[in-house]
Amino acid sequence: GFTLPYTPILALWRECGGEMVTFGSDAHAAEDVGADFAAFGEMMRTCGFSSYFTFREGAPVEHTLA
Numbered sequence: 001g002f003t004l005p006y007t008p009i010l011a012l013w014r015e016c017g018g019e020m021v022t023f024g025s026d027a028h029a030a031e032d033v034g035a036d037f038a039a040f041g042e043m044m045r046t047c048g049f050s051s052y053f054t055f056r057e058g059a060p061v062e063h064t065l066a
Contacts (some may be wrong), residue, residue, distance in 0.1 A: 003040050011047040020053045020060060041065045 005013070010021070023040055027033040044052065045065055053060045 003036065003043065007043055007047065010043060010049075014048045021049055022053050022055070 013021075021044060023037070025033050025035065025037070027035065041052075049065065051062050051064050053062055055061065
């Protein structure tokens with residue numbers, strides 16, 4: 001019922017110069033895959049991020065937060 005990292009940890013990562021963030025879903029049921037992704041995106045914006053990253057063939061791919 002909560003996201004990891006917590007907002008203070010994500011904010012500290014940004015303050016320390018962190019730029020790349022990825023996130024995933026630890027769902028135990030198919031209907032829960034991706035639950036709260038919108039809330040996590042808002043938390044990222046609040047902490048100063050404007051994008052997130054995925055990886056394709058080992059290389060980072062940047063995506064703008066909606």
